[in-house]
Amino acid sequence: MSKTILSRDGAVLLVGGAETSGPALRAAAARAAGVVAADSGADRLLAEGIVPDAVIGDMDSISSAGLAAIPPNSVHRIAEQDSTDFDKCLRHVRAPLVVAHGFLGARLDHGLAVLSVLARYPDRPCLLVGADDAVALLPPEIAFDPGEGTRVSLWPLGPVTGRSEGLRWPIEGLHFAPDGVVGTSNAATGPVRLWTAVPRLLLILPAAAAGSLEAALLSTPASWPARA
The missing domain is CATH 3.40.50.10240 (Thiamin pyrophosphokinase, catalytic domain)
Incomplete structure (x- = not known):
């Protein structure tokens, strides 16, 4: 069983590194019970003035400036390469719903990997929100x-x-x-x-x-x- 890194009673915003809308992120963060970044998703959040409650992933794509701006106890490095950062986040967050922005991008292989994770963790309700x-x-x-x-x-x-x-x-x-x-x-x-x-x-x-x-x-x- 995976260790819980972040637990909330309301919906949690999860942000990935794919292209996202700044206004949509700010609106989603304002109503979320918690905010999590998947690796370089932290850079997307910081650009909107939002400091995530947790950053989860292998930390291979977050910028050095982004990493320096996050409190060290909020950074959760999971080095294994057998799963994606989205997988790592979903299995370590407990919430009635995860609302995920920044995962439906231009790369088809990344998008397919994200959809496979939804099937892998059916007990972790998740809503993926993209541009379209x-x-x-x-x-x-x-x-x-x-x-x-x-x-x-x-x-x-x-x-x-x-x-x-x-x-x-x-x-x-x-x-x-x-x-x-x-x-x-x-x-x-x-x-x-x-x-x-x-x-x-x-x-x-x-x-x-x-x-x-x-x-x-x-x-x-x-x-x-x-x-x-």
Whole structure:
């Protein structure tokens, strides 16, 4: 079991080194119960005048000036190279939700690695927010209202089925798989409710709907157990 580095009762902001919006970071930090940087994410935060509560990672990309600006007891170096900095952060932070900015960038391989971590830790609810999209692993049940006509995409990380209310094309009876049926470019007809039996289905909304998805994830009563 991983040692807990930061524990909070509310949502925690996690910031990575990919391109992020300064105003979005400041707004997210203002409502967060705690702020964590993944390695060079600390430089992004410091540029906005935000000192993170913890910096976690192998410290191979944070600037020397950034490292000097962080209190030494807030720097948590994890040297092993078998996992990404995002993985290191997610497994060492305890919170009802981690809201992660700076992880959906231009590099496809980095983005795919981040999505695989969501599947690896289904018991650690996490919302990824990028310039264009907001992404989360679906909990067993969730209800949210992104607005009529909003794009609602579902992407399977493995074989998975589900049920839906409020989608233009219902998903009940579909057998999703990465090499089979996928659920991109669906749309909301009003409030949406989704169910799935296993933690293998990603929900992808426009970034403008990140607030409604964050609220829904925080109010979702059921979550997945840790993987054996």
